[in-house]
Amino acid sequence: MQYLNSHLRSAAARFTPSRALVVAMILGPVVGAMLAFGTVAAQDANVVTIDNFTFSPKELTVAAGTTIKWVNHDDIPHTVVNADKVFRSKALDTDDAFSYTFASAGTFDYFCGLHPHMVGKVIVK
Amino acid sequence: MAKKGHDDHGQGLGRREVLECMVWAGTGVLWAVSGGIPHSVGLIGEAAAAEPTGFTFLQMSDSHIGFDKKANPDALGTLREAIAKVKAMPIKPSFIIHTGDITHLSKPEEFDNADKVYGETGVKIHYVPGEHDMIDEGQGKAYLERYGKGSKGAGWYSYDDHGVHFIGLVNVVDLKAGGLGNLGAEQLAWLEADLKGKSNSTPIVVFAHIPLQVIYKEWGWGTDDGAQALTLLKRFGSVTVLNGHIHQLAQKVEGNMTFHTALSTAFPQPAPGSAPSPGPMVVPADKLRTVLGLSTVTVVQGNKPLAIVDKTLAG
Numbered sequence: 144m145q146y147l148n149s150h151l152r153s154a155a156a157r158f159t160p161s162r163a164l165v166v167a168m169i170l171g172p173v174v175g176a177m178l179a180f181g182t183v184a185a186q187d188a189n190v191v192t193i194d195n196f197t198f199s200p201k202e203l204t205v206a207a208g209t210t211i212k213w214v215n216h217d218d219i220p221h222t223v224v225n226a227d228k229v230f231r232s233k234a235l236d237t238d239d240a241f242s243y244t245f246a247s248a249g250t251f252d253y254f255c256g257l258h259p260h261m262v263g264k265v266i267v268k
Numbered sequence: 269m270a271k272k273g274h275d276d277h278g279q280g281l282g283r284r285e286v287l288e289c290m291v292w293a294g295t296g297v298l299w300a301v302s303g304g305i306p307h308s309v310g311l312i313g314e315a316a317a318a319e320p321t322g323f324t325f326l327q328m329s330d331s332h333i334g335f336d337k338k339a340n341p342d343a344l345g346t347l348r349e350a351i352a353k354v355k356a357m358p359i360k361p362s363f364i365i366h367t368g369d370i371t372h373l374s375k376p377e378e379f380d381n382a383d384k385v386y387g388e389t390g391v392k393i394h395y396v397p398g399e400h401d402m403i404d405e406g407q408g409k410a411y412l413e414r415y416g417k418g419s420k421g422a423g424w425y426s427y428d429d430h431g432v433h434f435i436g437l438v439n440v441v442d443l444k445a446g447g448l449g450n451l452g453a454e455q456l457a458w459l460e461a462d463l464k465g466k467s468n469s470t471p472i473v474v475f476a477h478i479p480l481q482v483i484y485k486e487w488g489w490g491t492d493d494g495a496q497a498l499t500l501l502k503r504f505g506s507v508t509v510l511n512g513h514i515h516q517l518a519q520k521v522e523g524n525m526t527f528h529t530a531l532s533t534a535f536p537q538p539a540p541g542s543a544p545s546p547g548p549m550v551v552p553a554d555k556l557r558t559v560l561g562l563s564t565v566t567v568v569q570g571n572k573p574l575a576i577v578d579k580t581l582a583g
Contacts, residue, residue: 195545196487218337218548220373220403226445234373234403237337254445257399260488262446 190214191263193221193235196255198263207267210244222256231256323430326354326364327475327563329512330532332400333382334372339535339548340556343372347385349581350533350562354389361564362429363391367512367530368398368440368477374410383414397423398477398513399440408441424455426462432567433466435459437476439491449478449491456496468503471567475510481520481527484540489514498525508565514546516559517578528576531561557581 192199193215203211213223215235223232223241229251232241245251245267255261328350335343354361364386371378386393395415402408402422412423419425422438437459439449451459466472474480480497482490491497501507507525515537520527535548536559543549551559561580 196547197545217545218339220400222403224445233405236373252445256443257403258488259443259445259447260486 193217193255193261196221196258196261198253198255198261201262202264202266204266204268205245207245207248209267210242211265212240212242214238214240219257221258221261223253224256225251225253227251322567323362324359324564324566325429326361327367327510327528327530327565328364328533329367329530329562330369330398330515330534331366331382332369332372332532332534334375334378335534335548337535337548339550340560343534344381344385346557346560346581347382347533349557350560351385351388353562353579353581357564361391364389364393365434365436365473365475365510366393366395367475367510368396369400369512369532370395370398370411372400372534374401374404376410379410379414394427394434394436394475395423396436396438396476397440399443402441420458421452421454424458430567432471432473435462435472435474437474437480437497439476439478439480439494444492447492448482448485448488449476449480449494451476451491451493451497456493456500459497460500463500466504469505471506471508472501472504473508473510473565474501477511478513479511479518479527479529480509483514483518483529487540487546489540489546501525510563510565515549519576526576528563530563531559531578531580533560533562533581536560 188203189205189209189211191203191211191213193213194217196217196219198213205211213232213235215221215237218237220234220236220239222234223230223243225231230243230253234257235241245265248267251265251267253263253265331347332343333347340346354364366386370382397408397411397415401411404410408422412419416423419436422441424436424438426433426435428434437451437455439451441450442452443450474497476491478491479489480491480494482494484490498507498509502523505524509525509527511527511529512532514529515532515535516529516539517531518527518529535556536551537546538549549559558580561578561583564577564579566575566577
């Protein structure tokens with residue numbers, strides 16, 4: 144992606160405005176598709192998986208209003224508990240999920256109430 | 269380890285021998301209290317054959333009723349096998365101490381199934397909860413309604429039997445982010461008051477789900493304020509600490525204190541740090557029963573060391 148951006152920039156610098164417009168018209172759908180792909184990726188990014196007694200990703204930064212989903216893939220139940228009691232899941236058995244929508248900004252540390260060495264963090268901006 | 273314990277049994281297991289046994293092994297434990305000091309007397313069958321002169325009790329742990337994953341699709345079935353061994357013992361244990369995780373998910377039917385099978389032994393069972401027993405909607409209400417009668421706080425209590433003071437502690441509730449097992453200030457204050465007036469020569473047996481000593485911090489195998497409880501117990505001449513949670517045997521002796529963790533009857537867990545996580549360990553089906561089991565403790569009146577006998581379901 145970084146390579147593509149720099150390539151486009153250097154290419155654009157060599158074009159006249161009219162040529163740039165044509166290039167933009169051609170690239171439009173491509174960029175649109177890339178943006179759409181980005182949205183899908185962002186949705187996936189709002190999932191925290193639990194594997195091997197570990198929250199992954201351990202730290203997640205999202206915009207206010209975002210819903211985060213935790214999914215347990217272990218053969219042992221886990222819980223998702225905020226230390227300040229803002230949210231607390233029930234026990235999540237294998238493949239169970241818990242979702243919480245973060246309405247306002249803040250830093251939300253959480254842990255597993257059964258295995259408290261398992262910790263994670265959500266930063267809402 | 270199990271073999272060695274057996275060999276030692278005939279000659280009596282000394283402190284030094286116990287110290288040498290500070291290795292992980294897979295079997296069940298029969299405890300004997302001798303001279304007020306519990307000691308291991310070998311595997312269950314052999315211990316029973318030894319006809320201890322004191323009294324015996326069993327430690328059973330981590331039955332995880334409701335667990336049905338790859339590591340053991342039938343945790344209720346293996347509990348039944350363990351209970352069959354108990355029923356077949358020629359000398360009936362005085363009681364059973366269950367060190368927690370009776371169920372896997374604290375569901376009413378899981379507690380029902382466990383009660384039905386344990387009830388077949390016909391002996392009193394003293395429970396303490398594991399973290400898996402406190403995850404109902406009421407966060408422990410289901411457990412306390414069934415087993416909490418006469419207990420304090422989250423389910424701790426003490427009782428006396430054959431001159432031994434038994435203390436059941438709860439270290440699986442109100443756990444702190446990033447921490448280990450937790451007893452809490454209220455329970456520690458209760459423990460201090462409970463021990464007040466007890467003479468130093470009173471043999472003490474303490475049992476709780478998560479090991480009171482830190483066995484492996486990275487997996488949460490220890491209790492944050494466990495050392496405070498052990499400090500309160502330091503003055504006693506004989507202290508035996510029985511735990512579960514880690515689904516494998518660990519024994520250690522420190523001064524007058526003996527530490528022991530029991531096998532599960534449901535599934536084994538890996539040795540500390542030997543796997544990516546402490547999750548259920550899958551072993552070949554024909555090996556499963558060699559890593560599940562129970563323990564017998566014999567308490568012999570007289571000046572003899574504590575006897576713990578571990579027994580696997582395969583034996």
